[in-house]
Amino acid sequence: MADTSDSRILIVDSDPDFLVWAASHLKAPGVAVITAERAEEALASFQKSRADLVLAEVRLPGTSGIELLKRLRQTDPNAMVILFSGIASTSNVIEAMRLGAYDVLGKEKLPYELRTVVESALRANESRRVTRAQAAEIPAETIQETIIGRSGPMQDVFKMIGRVSRSDAPVMVTGESGCGKELVARAIHKFSPRAQKEFVGINITSIPDNLMESEIFGHEKGSFTGAVTQRIGRFEQCDGGTLFLDEIGDMPLAVQSKLLRVLQEGEFCRVGSNQVLKCDVRVLAATNKDLEAEVAKGTFREDLFYRLNVVRIHIPPLRERREDVRLLAEFFLHRQSARRRGPTMRFTEDALALLEAYDWPGNVRELENTIQRACALCNSDVLLPSDIPLGSTGSRHGNSATTVTRMRDALTMLLHTAQTTPDIELLPWVERELSRMAFRHYEEDAAKASKFLGITSNALQDNLGAPAVKKVPATKKAS
Numbered sequence: 001m002a003d004t005s006d007s008r009i010l011i012v013d014s015d016p017d018f019l020v021w022a023a024s025h026l027k028a029p030g031v032a033v034i035t036a037e038r039a040e041e042a043l044a045s046f047q048k049s050r051a052d053l054v055l056a057e058v059r060l061p062g063t064s065g066i067e068l069l070k071r072l073r074q075t076d077p078n079a080m081v082i083l084f085s086g087i088a089s090t091s092n093v094i095e096a097m098r099l100g101a102y103d104v105l106g107k108e109k110l111p112y113e114l115r116t117v118v119e120s121a122l123r124a125n126e127s128r129r130v131t132r133a134q135a136a137e138i139p140a141e142t143i144q145e146t147i148i149g150r151s152g153p154m155q156d157v158f159k160m161i162g163r164v165s166r167s168d169a170p171v172m173v174t175g176e177s178g179c180g181k182e183l184v185a186r187a188i189h190k191f192s193p194r195a196q197k198e199f200v201g202i203n204i205t206s207i208p209d210n211l212m213e214s215e216i217f218g219h220e221k222g223s224f225t226g227a228v229t230q231r232i233g234r235f236e237q238c239d240g241g242t243l244f245l246d247e248i249g250d251m252p253l254a255v256q257s258k259l260l261r262v263l264q265e266g267e268f269c270r271v272g273s274n275q276v277l278k279c280d281v282r283v284l285a286a287t288n289k290d291l292e293a294e295v296a297k298g299t300f301r302e303d304l305f306y307r308l309n310v311v312r313i314h315i316p317p318l319r320e321r322r323e324d325v326r327l328l329a330e331f332f333l334h335r336q337s338a339r340r341r342g343p344t345m346r347f348t349e350d351a352l353a354l355l356e357a358y359d360w361p362g363n364v365r366e367l368e369n370t371i372q373r374a375c376a377l378c379n380s381d382v383l384l385p386s387d388i389p390l391g392s393t394g395s396r397h398g399n400s401a402t403t404v405t406r407m408r409d410a411l412t413m414l415l416h417t418a419q420t421t422p423d424i425e426l427l428p429w430v431e432r433e434l435s436r437m438a439f440r441h442y443e444e445d446a447a448k449a450s451k452f453l454g455i456t457s458n459a460l461q462d463n464l465g466a467p468a469v470k471k472v473p474a475t476k477k478a479s
Contacts, residue, residue: 007122010034010051012042012068014061022055025111026118039063043071050076052125053118057107058085058092066092069099080125082117084110090147090158097162098191104159106150147183148328151321157184160313165191170263170308172248173286175315178365181286182246184313189242194282197241200234204247212255214271223272235268235279242282248308249289249300256301259283263307283308318360318367325356328364332371333383345381354385435463 009031011022019035026033034049036042039060046054054072058065065083072079083096084105093104102121105113147158164171165188173181182201189199207215214224218233234243245251251259262268263283267276285308294300318325329352337345347355360366370388378387438449439460450460 006030007053008032008034008049008051009118010036010042010045010049010054012036012039012054012056012060012065014038014057022110022114025114039065039068039071042068043075046072046079047075052080053121054079054081055114055118056081056083058083058096058104059087066095066099069096069101073100078125080121082121090149093155093158094162094165094187094191097159098165099162101162104155106155147180147187148331149321149324150327151323153316153321154324157313157315160311161187161191164188164311164313166193168282169310170282171284171311171313172291172309173284173313173315175286175288176317176363177288178363179315179317180364181288181315182244184315185242185244185284185286188284189244189282192242192282194241198238199242199244200238201244201246202234204245204250209252212252213258216255217258217268217270219271220273223270227272230270233268233270235262235281236277238281239279240281242284245283245285247287247289248285249287249291249294251300253299253301256304260301260304260307263304318363322356325360325367326352328367329355329371332368333375336372336375337381340375345375345378345383347383348385350385351383351388354388354390358390432463435460439464 007030009026011019011026011033012035013019013022014037016037019037023033023035034045034051036045039056039062042054042056045051054068056065056068060068063071065085069081069083072081079100081101082103082105083092083101084107085092086107096104102124103117105117147154149155149157161184171185171188173184175181185201186199189195202215204212213219214227214231214233216233216235218231218236219227221227221230258268262279262281266280267278269276291300291305291309295302295305318328329347333345333347355367355370362369370390374383374388377389378384435449435453435455438453439446442448442452446457446460450457453460455463
């Protein structure tokens with residue numbers, strides 16, 4: 001390890017073998033390693049040694065790692081804690097980061113990441129002096145698991161949610177349509193000190209431009225045609241809470257300037273009124289547009305962009321975190337099974353492979369809708385690949401599982417055809433026919449076709465131009 005002189009590390013895990021490995025792994029000059037198997041033992045050791053860093057398993061017997069983190073931070077608001085777990089739920093990751101954990105690591109990655117993260121934490125501990133976040137305590141078991149993902153990119157998202165939930169800073173959530181931007185916004189609100197107040201979300205694209213200002217700020221009676229009564233706007237509605245503005249990139253410029261004033265001054269006027277109203281609202285925004293490009297085009301105010309983009313959380317598309325597809329698919333299937341009140345449904349492995357191979361241009365929303373359609377149309381409680389209706393995008397080109405299934409079917413047809421053709425050398429003939437089929441399937445892209453078949457481009461070209469191979473009659477040996 002790097003220079004970590006006079007550092008004390010406390011490691012907490014119920015597995016003695018892991019404690020031996022971790023202590024050996026972190027052994028370095030000037031580093032004292034203390035171990036404990038239970039949270040109560042760890043608290044006593046921490047109070048005695050004032051360790052510079054605590055590494056703790058989330059799933060400890062009795063008192064959990066999350067509860068240990070809470071107690072450590074109560075004992076010392078500057079306590080540096082890293083949690084790890086083989087299976088860390090979304091709520092645990094977010095809750096741990098909200099409570100001030102330095103990081104949450106997957107246990108399977110510890111051999112590769114532990115030393116680096118520990119060195120970083122010890123360096124940060126030298127200058128880090130923060131007080132404990134004054135946030136409402138929300139039991140992790142009460143948080144509904146609606147944001148799902150075990151991939152590295154989604155773990156980073158959960159950690160960011162935990163960090164930003166402690167403050168009132170505006171957050172910009174970016175990502176493609178259907179990736180779950182509103183779920184992230186709701187999680188930020190749920191883990192924030194504003195959790196007991198209202199969360200209000202509006203989609204900018206669903207509101208006509210001429211009604212946008214009234215929707216957000218409210219209006220007075222008679223302020224415009226159709227305003228027959230006074231109406232409070234969204235800012236008044238969620239005073240003390242959180243306002244989520246989805247598709248903020250489509251907000252008209254005239255309304256953008258008034259939104260900027262609210263963010264700067266915390267005050268606004270209803271349409272048709274000169275009375276200045278105060279509000280205490282945290283604003284979260286989301287977009288699937290490139291707002292920097294919109295600013296350059298003049299369709300989005302630069303000053304508003306910087307006000308909203310204090311913290312940015314980007315949600316990666318589902319095709320970039322395929323390891324989450326299985327987890328999400330099984331979650332949606334379980335939910336559909338519960339709604340049907342019938343037998344518990346399940347996927348075959350081939351069906352899951354099909355889902356994991358698809359590119360999901362519509363992201364998580366498309367996956368959820370696909371599972372819902374499959375459940376509605378299937379004839380049994382087991383979902384087969386043929387029960388899953390994938391979109392046209394990807395099923396032809398991007399879905400390798402579908403391609404393999406089709407090629408197997410085609411090979412079966414070729415074998416039947418070959419049986420009716422006399423004097424054919426089977427393997428060369430099948431290779432030639434498969435080469436031509438793959439070439440057509442990939443729209444005459446020789447590179448893709450040869451890669452799929454596992455042969456060189458030259459071999460593919462030879463097969464494409466080869467005539468049918470006939471058996472050569474055996475010749476009699478000369479006597």
